[in-house]
Amino acid sequence: MKFSEIIYQRAENELKNRRERAERLASMRRKEFLAIHPELLDIEREMKNAALEVIKNVGGNGQKIDIATIAKRNIEAQEAKKSLIKGAGYPEDYLDIPYSCKKCQDTGICNGKLCECHLALLQQLSVGELACSPLLARSTFDTFDVKYYSDIKDPDLGFSPYEYMRGCFEMLKAYAESFSIHSNSFFFSGGTGLGKTHLALAVLNRLTQRGFSVYYNSASAIIKQFEKERFGRSADSMEEELNKCDLLIVDDLGAEFSTPFGEATVNELVNNAILSGKPMIIISNLSVDELEARYGQRMVSRLNSFEVVEFIGEDIRQIKK
Ligand SMILES: [Zn+2]
Known part of the structure; x- marks a missing residue:
């Protein structure tokens, strides 16, 4: 099926709206969550530090560090983050950006091809509100x-x-x-x-x-x-x-x-x-x-x-x- 340029543009806009909506929602949730559970910042700092140490080590100019230990620290921090969120009564992925399409993260492109969600959107837009x-x-x-x-x-x-x-x-x-x-x-x-x-x-x-x-x-x-x-x-x-x-x-x-x-x-x-x-x-x-x-x-x-x-x-x- 072939679509006009205008339909592609409208789909593009809609995808952009979806991404922005998801990102706004995520940042709102994060703000609210941090207000009640500021310890999340400590956990995230730990995750970031572990990652930084790996990079330093790969660069070769740091002291010798056991990668396995750092990886373990990182995994533990991730687990701590999940259990903090769950313990607060939210689903584990509550603070992830809630994209409409997990496959393409609302970019419309998946593995270099048009994602299914993008194609569905193009079809939907071509018929508009009369679709049903x-x-x-x-x-x-x-x-x-x-x-x-x-x-x-x-x-x-x-x-x-x-x-x-x-x-x-x-x-x-x-x-x-x-x-x-x-x-x-x-x-x-x-x-x-x-x-x-x-x-x-x-x-x-x-x-x-x-x-x-x-x-x-x-x-x-x-x-x-x-x-x-x-x-x-x-x-x-x-x-x-x-x-x-x-x-x-x-x-x-x-x-x-x-x-x-x-x-x-x-x-x-x-x-x-x-x-x-x-x-x-x-x-x-x-x-x-x-x-x-x-x-x-x-x-x-x-x-x-x-x-x-x-x-x-x-x-x-x-x-x-
Ligand atoms: Zn998609």
């Missing part, structure tokens, strides 16, 4: 069945929903196969149950397999998160999160509670994506006219650079029942 969602697992190109769309020709359109959706399906599949960070953006519109989210998630699934990073969320969840950050209730940076991804998918635009803050956030989100050239998929039950009424004409004119896919047909979820 059954909806995501279900929504692939393989599970998208065009046969649920009617093959009766629409007299106004001149083609059947089946023909049209088949074309959309093939086009999006090709999009996912050839996706690059310079790919174009889409606006998926149409009523509920027409497969909009399914196809967007199918794109997501294929892209993460190909090593791209995709951010997916509903407009209301994104706005809520921005709101939290603005009022200082969250340390995470949504902006950073959005900047990091290769494709941004905003689902259910227009279903969120209408507020001036929400509308401004959506405008800014779309504007930033366009300015930075980031590919985006926006999904909405609203028509372009309804969007304009809700978010303003400027927002809708920004969507001119998006390719519009209008999902047609009848609610598949009803037909499937």
Whole structure:
């Protein structure tokens, strides 16, 4: 499996966080422990002295020292340290740095190779918070069945929903196969149950397999998160999160509670994506006219650079029942 540069960077950052967290925890524990058991310092001094004497002896300029005796002193000191910690009611390794991965000590590299923990992290980061969602697992190109769309020709359109959706399906599949960070953006519109989210998630699934990073969320969840950050209730940076991804998918635009803050956030989100050239998929039950009424004409004119896919047909979820 291949991952994008951004995913490697995020994994790198996470490993660094894990190391720093472990080291901070270790130093905190040590401080607390020493406050109650200062005799630990004597034991550690003894361990250090024993080690120093070995080095001096190897250097050849010291007096003759029995290495076996020093080694014994060192082992005894180590044992004394363990029993001091255990006697205080802690596990033996309580004062060791509690790395998440003992194998690589959270460096991500083990014997010159990518450690298992690093690989797991890369995979996890490529799917993000959706990783455990059954909806995501279900929504692939393989599970998208065009046969649920009617093959009766629409007299106004001149083609059947089946023909049209088949074309959309093939086009999006090709999009996912050839996706690059310079790919174009889409606006998926149409009523509920027409497969909009399914196809967007199918794109997501294929892209993460190909090593791209995709951010997916509903407009209301994104706005809520921005709101939290603005009022200082969250340390995470949504902006950073959005900047990091290769494709941004905003689902259910227009279903969120209408507020001036929400509308401004959506405008800014779309504007930033366009300015930075980031590919985006926006999904909405609203028509372009309804969007304009809700978010303003400027927002809708920004969507001119998006390719519009209008999902047609009848609610598949009803037909499937
Ligand atoms: Zn590891």
